[in-house]
Amino acid sequence: MLRSRPTGRPSTSDVELVDVVVGSPEPGFVRVENLVMSVEPYMRGRIGGEANYAEPYPLDEPMLAPTIGRVTDSADESVPVGSLVKHEYGWREHALVPSGDCTVLTHDDLAPADYLGVMGLPGMTAWVGCERIARIESGDVVFVSSAAGAVGATVLQIAKLRGATVIGSAGSPDKVALIRELGADAAFDYHDGPVKDLLRAAMAEVGATGLDVYFDNVGGEHLEAAIRVINDHARIALCGMISIYNSATPQPGPNNLIKLVWRRARMEGFLLRDHLDAREEFEDRMAEWLRIGALRPVHTEFTGGVGGAWDAFLGMLDGNATGKAVVPLTRDPAGQDCKTRESGGMNSPDKEATR
Amino acid sequence: MLRSRPTGRPSTSDVELVDVVVGSPEPGFVRVENLVMSVEPYMRGRIGGEANYAEPYPLDEPMLAPTIGRVTDSADESVPVGSLVKHEYGWREHALVPSGDCTVLTHDDLAPADYLGVMGLPGMTAWVGCERIARIESGDVVFVSSAAGAVGATVLQIAKLRGATVIGSAGSPDKVALIRELGADAAFDYHDGPVKDLLRAAMAEVGATGLDVYFDNVGGEHLEAAIRVINDHARIALCGMISIYNSATPQPGPNNLIKLVWRRARMEGFLLRDHLDAREEFEDRMAEWLRIGALRPVHTEFTGGVGGAWDAFLGMLDGNATGKAVVPLTRDPAGQDCKTRESGGMNSPDKEATR
Numbered sequence: 192m193l194r195s196r197p198t199g200r201p202s203t204s205d206v207e208l209v210d211v212v213v214g215s216p217e218p219g220f221v222r223v224e225n226l227v228m229s230v231e232p233y234m235r236g237r238i239g240g241e242a243n244y245a246e247p248y249p250l251d252e253p254m255l256a257p258t259i260g261r262v263t264d265s266a267d268e269s270v271p272v273g274s275l276v277k278h279e280y281g282w283r284e285h286a287l288v289p290s291g292d293c294t295v296l297t298h299d300d301l302a303p304a305d306y307l308g309v310m311g312l313p314g315m316t317a318w319v320g321c322e323r324i325a326r327i328e329s330g331d332v333v334f335v336s337s338a339a340g341a342v343g344a345t346v347l348q349i350a351k352l353r354g355a356t357v358i359g360s361a362g363s364p365d366k367v368a369l370i371r372e373l374g375a376d377a378a379f380d381y382h383d384g385p386v387k388d389l390l391r392a393a394m395a396e397v398g399a400t401g402l403d404v405y406f407d408n409v410g411g412e413h414l415e416a417a418i419r420v421i422n423d424h425a426r427i428a429l430c431g432m433i434s435i436y437n438s439a440t441p442q443p444g445p446n447n448l449i450k451l452v453w454r455r456a457r458m459e460g461f462l463l464r465d466h467l468d469a470r471e472e473f474e475d476r477m478a479e480w481l482r483i484g485a486l487r488p489v490h491t492e493f494t495g496g497v498g499g500a501w502d503a504f505l506g507m508l509d510g511n512a513t514g515k516a517v518v519p520l521t522r523d524p525a526g527q528d529c530k531t532r533e534s535g536g537m538n539s540p541d542k543e544a545t546r
Numbered sequence: 547m548l549r550s551r552p553t554g555r556p557s558t559s560d561v562e563l564v565d566v567v568v569g570s571p572e573p574g575f576v577r578v579e580n581l582v583m584s585v586e587p588y589m590r591g592r593i594g595g596e597a598n599y600a601e602p603y604p605l606d607e608p609m610l611a612p613t614i615g616r617v618t619d620s621a622d623e624s625v626p627v628g629s630l631v632k633h634e635y636g637w638r639e640h641a642l643v644p645s646g647d648c649t650v651l652t653h654d655d656l657a658p659a660d661y662l663g664v665m666g667l668p669g670m671t672a673w674v675g676c677e678r679i680a681r682i683e684s685g686d687v688v689f690v691s692s693a694a695g696a697v698g699a700t701v702l703q704i705a706k707l708r709g710a711t712v713i714g715s716a717g718s719p720d721k722v723a724l725i726r727e728l729g730a731d732a733a734f735d736y737h738d739g740p741v742k743d744l745l746r747a748a749m750a751e752v753g754a755t756g757l758d759v760y761f762d763n764v765g766g767e768h769l770e771a772a773i774r775v776i777n778d779h780a781r782i783a784l785c786g787m788i789s790i791y792n793s794a795t796p797q798p799g800p801n802n803l804i805k806l807v808w809r810r811a812r813m814e815g816f817l818l819r820d821h822l823d824a825r826e827e828f829e830d831r832m833a834e835w836l837r838i839g840a841l842r843p844v845h846t847e848f849t850g851g852v853g854g855a856w857d858a859f860l861g862m863l864d865g866n867a868t869g870k871a872v873v874p875l876t877r878d879p880a881g882q883d884c885k886t887r888e889s890g891g892m893n894s895p896d897k898e899a900t901r
Contacts, residue, residue, distance in 0.1 A: 236808075410803065424820075432804045444799030448765065449787045452815035453591075459813070460806035465779075 193248050196240040205238070206254075206501050213285045216266040220287050221276070223260035225520040228281035229307040230256065230493075230504040231341070232431050256281030256500075257311055258520070259296070259303040270295060277306055284497050284520050301481070302488070308515030309488045310477055312463060313341035316430060318473040319466040321349045324428040324459050325404040329354030332399040334390065334417055337408035338375065339366035341515040342430060344489045346406045347373055352485060355404070358393045360386070360413065362510045369513055373487060387416035394420065406430065415445035418456075427458040489514025496520055548603050551595040560593070561609075561856050568640045571621040575642050576631070578615035580875040583636035584662040585611065585848070585859040586696070587786050611636030611855075612666055613875070614651070614658040625650060632661055639852050639875050656836070657843070663870030664843045665832055667818060668696035671785060673828045674821040676704045679783040679814050680759040684709030687754040689745065689772055692763035693730065694721035696870035697785060699844045701761045702728055707840060710759070713748045715741070715768065717865045724868055728842060742771035749775065761785060770800035773811075782813040844869025851875055 195205045216222045234256065237248045248254045258281035262274040267290035270276065276293040280286035296306055308314060320342070321327045333350040337343040338359025350357045351374040359370040359378045370378040377393035394400065401422035407414050410432030417427065451458060480486035491512040493503030500518045507516040550560045571577045589611065592603045603609045613636035617629040622645035625631065631648040635641035651661055663669060675697070676682045688705045692698040693714025705712045706729040713732045714725040725733040732748035749755065756777035762769050765787030772782065806813060835841035846867040848858030855873045862871035 414803070415799075429803065429807050431807060441801035444770075444801050444803050446796035446799050448769070448784065448799050448813075450815075451813065452784050452786060452817065455814075455816050455820055457812060457814040458803075458806065459811070460808070461810050462807065465810055 192252060193238060193250055193254050195250070196238060196247070198239070201235075201238065201501075201505060203501065208498055213287060216264055216287055218266045219290055220266050221262045221270050221274075221290050221293060222264035223258075223276060223278065223280070223286050223288050223293070224263045225258050225260040225281065225284055225286060227303050227307065227492075227517050227519045227521075228256045228258040228500065229311065230500065230507045230516050230518060231312065232508065234504065235508060253280075254282045255279045257307050258286075259306050260286070260520075262293075265290070275303070277311075281520075282497065282500060302490075304490045304492070304515060304517045305481070305488050307517055308341055308490055309345055309481065309486060310474065311515075313515055314345050314477055315466075315470065315473050316463055317342045317345035317349055318477065319461060319463060319469055320406055320428040320430050321346055321353070323466060323469065324461050325406060325426045327353045327355050327404055331355040331403040332358070332394070332397070332401065332422070333404040333406065334358045334360075334393075334402050335406040335408070336360050336381075336413045336417075338370045338373075338378065339489070339513050340408060341489075341512075343406070343408055344369075344373055344514050345486070347375055348480075348486050350404075350406075351375075352480065356397050356399060358390070358397065358399075360389070366513055369489070373489070381413070385416075386412045387419055390416050390420065401425070404428070407432070411442060415447060418445050418447050418450050421450060421454045421456050423454050423456075425454055425456040427456065429458060429460040491516050493518045547607060548593060548605055548609050550605070551593060551602070553594070556590075556593065556856075556860060558856065563853055568642060571619055571642055573621045574645055575621050576617045576625050576629075576645050576648060577619035578613075578631060578633065578635070578641050578643050578648070579618045580613050580615040580636065580639055580641060582658045582662065582847075582872050582874045582876075583611045583613040583855065584666065585855065585862045585871045585873060586667065587863065589859065590863060608635075609637045610634045612662050613641075614661050615641070615875075617648075620645070630658070632666075636875075637852065637855055657845075659845045659847070659870060659872045660836070660843050662872055663696055663845055664700055664836065664841060665829065666870075668870055669700050669832055670821075670825065670828050671818055672697045672700035672704055673832065674816060674818060674824055675761055675783040675785050676701055676708070678821060678824065679816050680761055680781045682708045682710050682759055686710040686758040687713070687749070687752070687756065687777070688759040688761065689713045689715075689748075689757050690761040690763070691715050691736075691768045691772075693725045693728075693733065694844070694868045695763060696844075696867075698761070698763055699724075699728055699869050700841075702730055703835075703841050705759075705761075706730075707835065711752050711754060713745070713752065713754075715744070721868055724844065728844070736768070740771075741767045742774055745771050745775065756780070759783070762787070766797060770802060773800050773802050773805050776805060776809045776811050778809050778811075780809055780811040782811065784813060784815040846871050848873045 192207050194207050197205050237245050240247050259277055262272050265272050270290045270293050275296045278288045278293045280288050327350050333355045335343050335346045338347050339361040347357055347359050357375045359375040360381050367378045367380050377396040379389040379393050401420050403422050405417035405427045407429050408431050497520050503518045547562050549562050552560050592600050595602050614632055617627050620627050625645045625648050630651045633643045633648045635643050682705050688710045690698050690701045693702050694716040702712050702714050712730045714730040715734050715736050722733045722735050732751040734744040734748050756775050758777050758780055760772035760782045762784050763786050852875050858873045
C-alpha cells in the first residue's frame with residue numbers, strides 16, 4: 192500500500208507490505224493469481240501527488256501495475272477459470288478484478304512477460320512514438336536514449352526494421368553491448384563524458400552529420416545534446432524524462448531551443464491514451480516481427496516477489512534494468528525468490544499481499 | 547556596410563555609412579530609388595557570424611532588407627521605369643537590382659509599408675504560424691507574446707478572425723493599450739511582474755483555465771510560463787526568440803518540458819522558406835481582410851533615413867517599435883527626417899548611401 196508521496200527519491204517507508212484476505216469474486220468479478228507484474232517509469236508520476244498526466248495513486252491502497260495472471264475463480268462466464276489475463280491490479284499476489292478490466296490473452300506462444308514488454312505498454316509506446324510522432328523513415332538518422340530500456344530497445348529495433356541508421360545511449364557497458372547486439376549502428380555509455388561529445392563521436396562513427404529523429408526517454412543533458420545536432424525538419428519524440436522524475440526541484444531545460452526554429456524542427460510529447468486506435472496495427476505487426484525473429488524481447492526479472500516489487504521499481508528508476516523490468520509474483524517453485532504461501536481452494540479466500 | 551559581427555549587443559561601430567556611385571543598370575538590371583525599408587529581428591542572426599538558419603550577411607558589403615522602391619532606370623522591359631517594386635536591396639537609398647529579384651507591386655491601394663508588414667514577411671510569418679503550425683481554430687485560447695510587434699499584432703488579429711480567445715503580452719503600457727484596441731481579450735505588460743502570474747491573471751480575466759496555443763516570439767520566461775498552463779494537445783509555434791538574440795551566452799531553457807509529454811503538446815519551429823506555397827492563399831486572404839477593414843496594419847516609422855537605419859534596427863530589437871518597424875529612405879519633402887540628396891537624371895548615376 193502506498194503510504195506517502197515522496198518528492199525526491201522514494202524510500203522504503205513510502206509503502207507498506209500488508210496481508211489482507213481476498214474473498215470470492217462477486218458477480219462481474221474474477222479472482223486472479225498474478226504471475227508477473229510490470230514496474231514502469233510513469234509510475235513515479237502517479238506516486239507523487241502532482242496532477243500531471245495521470246491520476247495519482249490513492250494513498251493507503253494498493254497501487255496499480257500492468258500484470259499478467261491466471262483466473263482462479265470467476266463470477267463472469269466470459270472470463271472462465273484458467274484464463275490467462277492481463278489487468279492493472281498488480282502489487283499483489285492475488286486480486287479481485289472486474290471482468291471488464293481483464294483482457295484475455297489468446298496468443299499462448301508468448302512468454303507472460305512479453306505481454307508486459309514488446310506486446311504491452313512499452314512496446315506500444317515505442318510503436319506510436321516511431322510511427323506516429325517521429326514518423327521514422329528509411330534513411331533517417333535516429334538517436335534513442337535509454338536504448339536498453341523497455342521502450343528504447345523496442346524503438347531501436349523498430350527504427351532498424353524501418354531502414355534507419357540508429358545510435359543508442361545507455362548507462363553501463365553491458366547495456367551498450369546489448370544495444371549493439373540489438374542492431375544499433377553506434378552506441379555509447381553516457382557516463383563516459385559529456386553527452387554532446389559522445390553523440391558527435393557516435394555520429395562520426397556512422398557517417399552522420401545530423402539527426403533526423405531523437406527519441407527522448409530521459410530529457411536533461413541528452414535532450415540539449417540532441418537539439419545541438421538536429422537536421423532540418425527533425426522530429427523529437429518526447430516520451431519521458433527519467434532524468435527528472437526523482438528530482439525534487441525543476442531542472443533547467445535545454446538552452447538551445449532556438450535551434451527548433453532554425454531547423455524547423457518539431458518536438459512533440461505523447462501518451463498512449465490518444466493512440467488506442469493503433470493497437471490492432473501495433474499488435475499485428477509486432478506479433479509478426481516476433482514470429483519471424485526480427486524483433487528480440489528483452490526483460491529483466493527482479494526477484495523477491497511482491498515483497499521485492501518496490502525495490503524493483505526503484506532499481507528500474509536507477510537504471511538497473513535492461514529491457515522490460517518485471518517482477519514475478521507467483522510462488523517460485525524453487526522457493527528462492529518468492530515467499531511460499533498457502534493458496535486457498537477455488538472457493539476459499541486466498542491471502543493477498545501488497546507492499 | 548557591415549564592418550564587424552557583434553556577439554552581445556550590436557554597437558554603432560559595427561556598421562559604416564559610405565557614399566558610393568550607383569551607375570546605370572546593366573542588361574537585366576534596374577535602378578531603384580528606395581522609398582522604405584524594413585528592419586526585422588531575424589537580421590540579428592544574419593549579422594552575427596553563426597551559421598544558423600540563414601546565410602550571414604557578408605562583411606564590407608551593404609546588408610539586405612526587404613525594401614519598396616520606384617524604378618528610376620531599367621535595362622529590362624518587363625520592369626519599366628516607374629514600377630513600384632519590392633526587393634531585398636535595402637540599407638541604401640538607390641540600388642541596382644537584378645530584375646529577377648524584383649516583384650512588381652500591382653495593388654496600388656496599399657501603403658508601401660504595408661507590403662513590408664501585413665502583406666510582407668511578418669504578415670506571412672503570422673499567417674503560416676497560425677494556419678499551418680498552431681492551426682488556430684474557433685474556440686482556442688491563444689497566447690501571443692510580443693503582440694504589438696509586426697508578427698504578433700497580425701497573429702493576434704488572425705486568431706480573433708478565426709474565433710479564438712486571445713491574450714497578448716508586450717513591453718509597455720502603450721503597447722498593451724494597442725493590443726486591446728486590436729481586439730485582444732486580455733493583455734499585459736510583462737514588466738509588471740513574473741510572466742507566469744500575469745499570464746494566469748489574464749487567463750482568469752477571460753475565463754480560461756489553459757492555453758491551446760502559444761505563439762512564441764520571445765522565448766525565455768514567456769515560454770516557460772506558457773508551458774506551465776498548456777491544455778492537452780496544445781500547440782506552441784516557435785517563431786523567434788528575441789529575448790536571446792542579443793545574449794552572448796546561452797540562456798537556460800524552460801524547466802518544465804515534461805509538460806509537453808503530460809499534455810501531449812507539440813512545439814514546432816518554422817521558417818517561411820518551407821511555406822512559400824502558402825503565398826497565394828495568404829495574399830488573397832490578407833488583401834480581403836484589409837479591404838473590408840477586418841485587419842488593421844500597424845507600423846512604426848523610424849526617422850533619419852538610411853543614416854538612421856542602424857539605430858532603427860537596434861531600437862526595434864529593444865522593443866521601441868509597435869507593429870512593423872520601417873525606415874523611410876527617400877528624401878522627406880519636409881526635409882526633417884532624411885537628408886536631402888541630389889537625384890541624378892534617368893541616365894546619370896545616383897549616389898547610394900549605405901550605413
